[in-house]
Amino acid sequence: MPPGFLLVTAEPGAKVSLEEFQDWYNNEHVPLRLNHLPSFLTGARFSASDSLAPSWLAVYDIDDTATFQHESYTRLRANRSPREANLVQRLELLDRRTYEFIADSGESSLTSSYNPANPTKFLITHWLNIPGEDAAFRTWSEEAFRSLKGVEGWVRTRTYNCIDNLKTGTSIVPSDPQAQIVPKYLAVHEVLTSAVAESPAFGEASNPGSIAQIEEIRTWNLYRAYPSVAQGNIQTS
Template sequence: MPLGFLLVTAEPGDKVTLDEFQDWYNNEHVPLRLNHLPSFLTGARFRAADSGIPSWLAVYDIDDTATFAHESYTRLRANRSPREANLVQRLAILDRRTYEIVADSGESTLTSSYKPENPTKHVVTQWLNLPADSESDKAFEAWSAAVFRALSGVEGWVRTRTYKCIDNLKTGLRIPAGPEAQIVPKYLAVHEVLSLSVADSPGFVAGANPGSQATIEETRTWDLYRAYPCIAQGNLAV
């Protein structure tokens, strides 16, 4: 199976303080995954660099999409601690989306992406759709290749990876009831850049959406909060 990618956006809201939110994420939620599961290859968190909501982003590279159905991972949500279960019920937004990788422009010498040694400091997330037909996946592969070619000459661009959504779930006090609230774009592009000024440059803006076939549903910009060590990287402190 292909490499997996887990993306979670969250908004603490009025019922959870930022200190409580950060303590839970840093000292319980992330360690339960990165400190114990070798299937989690990287993990990093970002804060919003724009005015959009949700204001927090977590991303994880996963060794195989089969991990999302494996008991070692699913039990973490099925058997939450009382503290986590209580906090999750009070969050304004918790938006979890799992993906399989479609294309990768390749590792860069400029950063280590989401590893704690020289991590990427800024990312741009781009959610998009293509016309709903049987060839949309092939069209997205072609779109991805065109993006890589267009961005290869943009100074300050680090790396782009594209993904197809395979599952998602939105919960939280601000999420409306009903199936419409659970609809998300099918495709995702994550662009790593050295600075957010790169994301505003004409070359990047044009290169990040070549042609007119893809419909960009949402674009967000993020600043690195923390890149975490993990058991898969062998860099956890004793």
């Protein structure tokens, strides 16, 4: 199976303080995954730089999409601690989306992406739809990579196909199917400064031929890149 990617956006809301949210994420939620599951290759969190909600983003590189169905991972949600179960119920939004890898422009010497050693400081996320099947999106991805190489401040782009998603939270009406609809495709752009997102060169290069329907564009600042068992840079008990 192809490599996987997990992307989660969250908004604490009025019922969860930022201090409580950060403590849970940093000291319980992330360690349960990165400290114990070798399938989680990297993990990083970002805060919104565009003043939009949701205001928090977490991203994880996964070795195989089969991980999303493996008991070692699914039990983490099925057997949440009382603390986590209570907090998740109070969040304004928790939007979890799993993806399979489509294409990668290639690693860069400028950053280590989501590895704690020189992590990427800024991300631009493009959620989009495109006419045709996955093959059309792969072609679009390759054309975008060629165009983006000429954009100053661009580092790396990876593209993905959404295979599952679930939104929960106090702002979501569970019975409303429209609330669960998300764009099929995702492009994650790593850049050196948040200003890259505003440049005409990036805008043109990130949608070659203007054939993609861009559903949402967000910009993010690095909050923290985490060590992991897979990287061999944490001590395990």
